[in-house]
Amino acid sequence: MASQDTVLQTNAQLARDYILSQPSDALNNNPWAVYQALDLFSRTARLMNFKQAKLNVAKEALTSMEYPPKVVIEFGTYIGCSAVAWAAILRDLHGPSTEGLHVYTFELSEEVASVARDIIRVAGVEDIVHVMVGPASESLAKLVEEGKIVKGGVDMAFFDHWEKFYLSDLKLCEDLGLFRVGSSVIADNTDFPGAPDYLEYLRAGGRGGEGSVKYVTKSVPSEHIVENRPNMVEVSTVVAAP
Numbered sequence: 001m002a003s004q005d006t007v008l009q010t011n012a013q014l015a016r017d018y019i020l021s022q023p024s025d026a027l028n029n030n031p032w033a034v035y036q037a038l039d040l041f042s043r044t045a046r047l048m049n050f051k052q053a054k055l056n057v058a059k060e061a062l063t064s065m066e067y068p069p070k071v072v073i074e075f076g077t078y079i080g081c082s083a084v085a086w087a088a089i090l091r092d093l094h095g096p097s098t099e100g101l102h103v104y105t106f107e108l109s110e111e112v113a114s115v116a117r118d119i120i121r122v123a124g125v126e127d128i129v130h131v132m133v134g135p136a137s138e139s140l141a142k143l144v145e146e147g148k149i150v151k152g153g154v155d156m157a158f159f160d161h162w163e164k165f166y167l168s169d170l171k172l173c174e175d176l177g178l179f180r181v182g183s184s185v186i187a188d189n190t191d192f193p194g195a196p197d198y199l200e201y202l203r204a205g206g207r208g209g210e211g212s213v214k215y216v217t218k219s220v221p222s223e224h225i226v227e228n229r230p231n232m233v234e235v236s237t238v239v240a241a242p
């Protein structure tokens, strides 16, 4: 029997084939159309993309930020579905110029990253979305080392990789000084499969102690139903940053 990883990788390639088989005038350079086509495809194929109903929650959080976001970091690229949506939101918020708009997205698997790159190219947002292969923690540290992300320079961090890494990668963002007051931190799957240590940390307001990053957080129900319950999106806001 095929392993779960193999199924998800095969389905990622099927998603790419599906996108590449669509009439070019329907999807080319249209990130929202690409996002919606992937979301539709995911209703019949097993894909672990960030679904439309949950994106609606995240979009509301992003579009109501006091300073419209420009720099997003994303933990977990997979087929690039959410990365394309972040790029579309940034473009919608900032008009035609893409100057200073960046989505840095991290993916462990080279094969899956290559699917995402093809999809991002069709969506026409490859100038905004940068896919980095390898453990997210290493890619993030590299970006900071190279000066591509500066202190306080992350407007939104999205956690959608393996839940066991959420808390350590959030703490890494803090240690690297990436957040500012008002930065948004959004996470999928905190209720199912679940990220209890991450939730506990955020609900406690952060690490605690003087000079630490502090958060307010809320679990927002989406219209995506899992096991007869609304699937939650965790939306947290940085309220203090040293």
Ligand SMILES: C[S@@+](CC[C@H](N)C(=O)[O-])C[C@H]1O[C@@H](n2cnc3c(N)ncnc32)[C@H](O)[C@@H]1O
Residues within 6 Å of the ligand: 048, 049, 050, 075, 076, 077, 078, 079, 080, 081, 082, 083, 106, 107, 108, 109, 112, 134, 135, 136, 137, 160, 161, 162, 165
């Ligand atoms: C739920 S999927 C991401 C879905 C994606 N956001 C979308 O909407 O299409 C999780 C992805 O995270 C990747 N991943 C898991 N742990 C990782 C890590 N430590 N660093 C980078 N990528 C990781 C997996 O290979 C998988 O492709």
